[in-house]
Amino acid sequence: MTKRNRIFIGILLIYAAGIAFILYRVVAEIDPRYRESAEESLVETSHLLAGLVEQDVQAGAIDTTRLEPLFKSLYARQFLSQIYSVTKTRVEMRAYVTDRSGRVLFDSLGKSAGADYSQWKDVSYTLRGDYGARTTRDVETDPLSSVMYVGAPIRWNNEIIGVATVGKPVASFGQFVSAARQKTLFVGLVSVLAVLLLAVIVSVWLVRPFGVIADYVRYVRAQRSLNLPRLGRRALGAIGAAYDEMRDALAGRNYVADYVQTLTHEVKSPLSAIRGAAELLQEAGMPQAERQRFLANIMRETGRIQEMVDRMMELTALETRRALDHPLPVAMKPLLEELAGAVQDAAAARSIRIIVDAPEDAAVEGDAFLLRRAVSNLLDNAVDFSPDGGTVVLSLQLKARTVRIQVQDSGPGIPEYAHDKVFEKFYSLARPHSRKKSTGLGLAFVREIASLHDGRIELANAPEGGALATLSLPRAAS
Template sequence: MSKRTRIFIGILLAYALGVGWLMYRQLEDIDPRYRESAEESLVETAQLVATLVERQSVDGTLQAEALGPVFQALYARRFEADIFGFRKTRVELRAAVTDRDGRVVFDSLGRETGKDHSQWRDVRLALQGEYGARSTPDIAGDHRTTVMYVAAPIRVNDRIIGVVSVGKPVQSFGQFVEAARRKTVLVGVTSAAAVLLLAVIVSLWLVRPFGVIADYVRYVRSQRSFSLPRLGRRALGAIGAAYDEMRDALAGHSYVADYVQTLTHEVKSPLSAIRGAAELLQEPMPDADRARFAGNIAREALRIQELVDRMMELTALESRRGLDTVAPVALGPMLRDLAAAARHAGAPRGVTVDLDVPPEEDVPSVEGDAFLLQRAVANLLSNAVDFSPNGGTVTLAVKRARHTVAITVRDRGPGVPQYAEGKVFEKFYSLARPGTQKKSTGLGLPFVKEIAELHQGRVTLTNAPDGGAVATLALPSFA
C-alpha cells in the first residue's frame, strides 16, 4: 500500500473516529437528560401530594387515608395518549407516605405499608428537611425494573411530621430514550455518509470534472459487442481511478515531498562518486588510474540517467487515468519474443529461459495495451535472469484460471528474503544481485505494478516451495 493511500485512508479513519466519538458521547448523554426531565416532573408531583396531605393534617396528626380512593380511581382510569408515536393508556405513578419515624403509613400499590423506609435515601434526607431522591429496582439485580423516587417533607406548623415519596418506573420513559438513540444513530450515519459523498463529489469536481464519464463513454464506444459484465468491470475501474485521484488531491503535497526526498537520497550516492572522481582527476596520476576514474564518472552518470528516465516513465504511468487504447493482445507471440530476448541476455552466464505456453489455438487472450504488457513481462524476466545463478533456468509460463490469465516468471535464485517480502513493490527498493552485489534503480517492480493496475489486474512476487522466486502477473480474462 502506497503512502498516498495510507494518508488518504488515515484522513477517512480520523474523520470516522471523530464522528464515532461524538455520536458515542451524544448517545451516552441521552439517558441522563431524560432522567433529569423525569426527576423535575417528580419533584413537582411530590410537592403537590405533600401539600394535599398537609391540608388533611392541620392538627399535627398525619392523615393520608384520603389518598387511597384517589389512587384507586387514578389506576382505574383508561385513556389513550399518543406521545410522539408512543401510545400510553394507564398511569404508572406511585406514591408512599411515611411518618416521622420513616414507617410507611400509605402505599398506593399496597406493597410496602407498615415497612420501615427510614434508611432509604430519599426518605432519610426529606425527614431532615433536605432534598431527597433515589433510584431503586423493584427486583434486585434487574436494572429494567428500576424506579426513580423523589421525596418531599410534610410540614405542619413548621414541623416535619412525615414524608411523601413519589416514584415512576424508568421503563416508562425508556422507550423514548431508545427512540432518541435510534434517531441519533440514523442522523449521525446519514450525516457522515453525506459528508463523505460531498468530499468525493468536490474532489472529483476539482480534479477531473468529466474525466470518469468521458473515459467510460470512450470505452463503451470502442467495444465490438455489448457485454454487461465487461462494462461493469470497466465502470468499477473508472470509479477506482476517480478514488485514486481524489486521494492524490488530498494527499498530493505529502506524496510529492516524499517523492523528492527519496529521489534525492538515491541520486546522492552517484553524485558523491562523480564528485570524488572529478577531484582526483585534477591531480597528477598514471594514465591507467585516470582512465579508471573517468570510467567511474561515466558509469555513475549513466546510473543517474537511468534513474531519471525510469522515474519519468513511472510518473507518466501513475498520472494516467486509464488505458488510451484497449485491444486484444495475443500473448503467445509476445511471450515467445520476450523469451528469446531473455535467452540472449542470460547467455553470458549460462542462464536458460524455458517457455511453457500452450498451442497457439489454446493460448488465452487478454485485452489491454500490448506495449505496456510487453514492458511489464520484460521487467519480470530481467529480474529473474539477474537473480538466477550461473547456469540456472528461468521458466516463463501462461495459464488460464477461472476469470483471469496468469503469466508467471520463475527463477531458481535465492528467493525473496523475509524482511523484503512487503517492500519489493515500493519505489527505489532494490535487492542486491547475487553475482555482482549491485542494486537496480528500484523502479522496475513499481512500474509493473502500475501497469497491472491499469489493466485491472495485480502482480505478486512470492517464494516457490522448492526454492527461487515466482512473479505472477494476473490479468482479467475477456475470452
C-alpha cells in the first residue's frame, strides 16, 4: 500500500471516528431531553390538579371526594391516538394527594391511601415551599418500572396544607426515546456512508490523474535514453485510455450494459418459443390446425418482443430527461373521464365496470401526454388483474397541495413476496384470467413520469381487497 493510500485511509478513519463520537453524544442526550420534556408537562398537570383540589378545601381541610369518580372515569376512557409511530390506547398518568403531614388522602391507583409519604422528595420539598420531584421504581429490581413524580402545593389562605402529585411511567415515553435513537443512528450511518462514498469518488476522480502523471514521470526517468517516438506513443496511449474511461463514465456504459443484459435475459424465453415453433413447422404432414396454432404462437411471441423493445426505448428516453420541457396546467377530471372511456371496451368484454369518482377538478402542472400514459398504464393493470364481472374505481382526491389519483381493482391484490419488486424493470405477475405476464415495464414507466412531475407512485393492497395504486402529483398554482 502506498503512502498516499495510507494517508487517505487514515483521514477516512479519523472522520468515521469523529462522526461516531458525535452520534454517541447525540444519542446519549436523547433520553435526558425527553425526560425534561415529560417533567415540564407534569409540572403543569400537577398544578392543575392542585388548583382543582383547592376548590374543595373547607376551613383548611382537604376534601378529595370528587377525585375518585373523576379518575375512575379517566381510566375507563377508550381511545386510539396515533402519535407518529406510537399508538396510545389508555391513560397511564397517576396521581395522589397528601395532607400537611405527608399522609396520603387519595391515590388514583387505590394502593397507598393512608400511607406516610412525608419522606418522598416530591412531598417533603413541596411542603416546605421548594420544587419537589422524584423518579422511583415500582419494582425495585426492574429499571423499566420507573415512574416520574412532580408535586405541587395545595394552599389555603396562603398556607401550604397539602401536596398534589402527578406521576408518569418512564416506559410510556421510553418508546419515543427508542424510536428517536433508531432514527438518529440510521440517519447518522447513512450520512457517514454517503460522505465516505463521496470521498472515494472524489479521490478517484481528482487524485488518480495525479497518480497517472506520477507514474508517467517515473517511466520517463527509468528510460536510459530519450526516444521521442516511443515517448509520444506512450503519451498518446495514456491520453487515449483516459479519454475512453471518461467517455464510458459520461455515457453510462455500465448502465447500458445492465440494460442489455436484462433485456437479453427477458428475450430468451420468447425467442426459444419462436425457434421451437419454427422447427416444428418444418415437419412434413403437419395438420393445418396445428400449423395455424404454431404460426399464432410465433406471431404472439414476436409481438411480445416488439412491445418489450418499444417500451424499453420509451423508458430509456424518459430516464434521460431531467425535467419537463414545457409544463402546462392539465385538468385532471376530463383526462380521467377520457381514459375511462378509452378502456371501457376492453373492460366490457369481461363485464368489468369502470367507475369514475371525481367530485371536483384540479389542475396539475405537467405534460398531458405523459400523464395520460401514466394513468392509462395503471388502468390497464387494474382491468387485467380484476376478475370477470369485477369493478375498477378511478378516483380523484384533492389535498392542500397535491392531487391524488387512485386506481383500485377487485383482484387478488399484491402477494407478500412481490411488494418490494413491483416497480423493478421486467418484473411482472401473471394475470389471473390469462395466466400471462406483461413486459414488466409499465410501473417503472409510471414511476419515471411521477418523478418528472415531482410526484410519487405507491402500490399497496386496499383494506377491502384488491390492489390500490396512488399517483400523487403537486397541484398547479391557481
